Amino acid sequence: MLNNKILTMAGIYIHIPFCKKRCTYCDFYTEVAPQLIPTLIDSIVEELRIRKDYLRNASIQTIYFGGGTPSILTKIQFERIFDAIYTHYSVNNDAEITFEANPDDLTSDFLESTRSLPFNRISIGIQSFDDTDLKRINRRHTGIQAAKAVKMAQKAGFRNISIDLIYGLPFQTMEGWKKQLDSAFSLKVQHVSAYGLTYEEGTALWKQRENGELKTVDDETMIEMYGLLIAKMKQNGFEAYEISNFSLPDFRSKHNTAYWKQEPYIGIGPSAHSYDLKSRQWNIASITKYVNAIAENTVFFEREELTLNDQYNDFVMVSLRTSDGLDLSLLEAKFGAEYKAYCLKNIKTYIDTKKVDYFVERLRLTAEGIQISNLILIELMRV
Ligand SMILES: C[S@@+](CC[C@H](N)C(=O)[O-])C[C@H]1O[C@@H](n2cnc3c(N)ncnc32)[C@H](O)[C@@H]1O
Ligand code: SF4
Numbered sequence: 001m002l003n004n005k006i007l008t009m010a011g012i013y014i015h016i017p018f019c020k021k022r023c024t025y026c027d028f029y030t031e032v033a034p035q036l037i038p039t040l041i042d043s044i045v046e047e048l049r050i051r052k053d054y055l056r057n058a059s060i061q062t063i064y065f066g067g068g069t070p071s072i073l074t075k076i077q078f079e080r081i082f083d084a085i086y087t088h089y090s091v092n093n094d095a096e097i098t099f100e101a102n103p104d105d106l107t108s109d110f111l112e113s114t115r116s117l118p119f120n121r122i123s124i125g126i127q128s129f130d131d132t133d134l135k136r137i138n139r140r141h142t143g144i145q146a147a148k149a150v151k152m153a154q155k156a157g158f159r160n161i162s163i164d165l166i167y168g169l170p171f172q173t174m175e176g177w178k179k180q181l182d183s184a185f186s187l188k189v190q191h192v193s194a195y196g197l198t199y200e201e202g203t204a205l206w207k208q209r210e211n212g213e214l215k216t217v218d219d220e221t222m223i224e225m226y227g228l229l230i231a232k233m234k235q236n237g238f239e240a241y242e243i244s245n246f247s248l249p250d251f252r253s254k255h256n257t258a259y260w261k262q263e264p265y266i267g268i269g270p271s272a273h274s275y276d277l278k279s280r281q282w283n284i285a286s287i288t289k290y291v292n293a294i295a296e297n298t299v300f301f302e303r304e305e306l307t308l309n310d311q312y313n314d315f316v317m318v319s320l321r322t323s324d325g326l327d328l329s330l331l332e333a334k335f336g337a338e339y340k341a342y343c344l345k346n347i348k349t350y351i352d353t354k355k356v357d358y359f360v361e362r363l364r365l366t367a368e369g370i371q372i373s374n375l376i377l378i379e380l381m382r383v
Contacts, residue, residue, distance in 0.1 A: 015269035162191035325364030
């Protein structure tokens with residue numbers, strides 16, 4: 001039933017896998033190799049053409065340039081990618097079109113050059129406004145530059161601006177985190193993504209922790225920091241529409257919401273993921289191998305057909321992270337009564353202990369449930 005659904009709406013994700021230097025916490029696939037940018041743009045344009053039937057002509061509701069660092073590209077490079085998108089895909093007139101930017105790239109010249117491009121949303125990676133935090137994690141910008149970047153984007157006409165923050169950075173205190181939030185709200189942005197720091201294995205930050213070079217934030221303080229985040233968001237009129245995402249009314253990220261609603265998307269570029277309701281696939285995480293394959297008119301990817309259990313697991317995982325919660329009627333319609341019964345049986349303890357709210361066929365994590373969301377999700381998975 002699910003697999004034969006006609007695709008009506010879809011998204012395009014373009015991965016720009018370049019960074020001017022690497023931040024110590026990050027394990028996204030990127031390289032510091034600016035000399036490869038022109039070749040990669042050629043290959044991205046080609047991949048858009050080669051895979052033009054992947055979304056079966058669905059209308060494109062969202063386009064998202066992520067990274068890495070999309071703000072490393074020139075206007076002409078963006079134009080070439082947009083030309084390929086508009087040639088091969090049907091993009092809705094009101095599509096949400098976002099690019100991620102690093103603050104120090106947002107010069108007035110760069111912003112001016114984006115004016116004639118179809119972007120209507122910008123996501124700025126700030127992480128912190130504190131210069132000591134920023135230096136420690138090897139960011140390229142200062143706090144003042146970060147605030148200036150937001151103001152310049154506003155001046156350049158962007159009316160839908162998101163910023164990324166990270167809490168629980170090494171040595172961070174509650175007072176320090178509170179200051180970050182106050183700085184963020186003073187900028188009058190429409191959307192904030194705030195992530196609890198994770199120590200990804202193999203990253204420089206992970207090694208520093210292994211070597212005992214860092215004062216890490218303990219679990220209890222992380223919970224308190226999240227509590228403060230939620231309280232401040234509420235005070236400032238932001239809706240917590242997903243565990244890490246907050247927006248003013250009408251400014252939810254349409255692109256991410258589509259992921260959470262399990263709508264199909266095509267991911268273009270090295271390491272980018274794609275989903276067409278029945279399978280997931282991911283491009284090779286190597287610029288050179290990716291480019292070489294495209295030169296031979298093929299795409300280097302791995303693919304996994306999704307079983308009903310996989311699809312149920314994805315559905316539960318993404319919907320429980322959102323404020324709309326998990327719609328049990330929808331779950332039953334998609335997967336059948338047995339799956340609904342399994343879900344209810346396994347979540348019962350958490351409903352009884354008020355970690356999960358069960359109301360009118362919907363399950364939602366409570367504030368306490370969010371703190372142990374990983375544990376709850378594991379209980380609900382089917383293997
Ligand atoms: C892949 S980055 C791209 C954004 C852009 N390159 C930048 O750095 O500004 C997307 C976001 O993921 C978050 N992120 C990446 N690694 C993380 C980690 N280990 N823990 C928490 N957040 C992380 C950061 O907030 C970052 O802005
Ligand atoms: S956080 Fe952004 S700039 Fe830093 S390494 Fe990751 S992708 Fe690159």
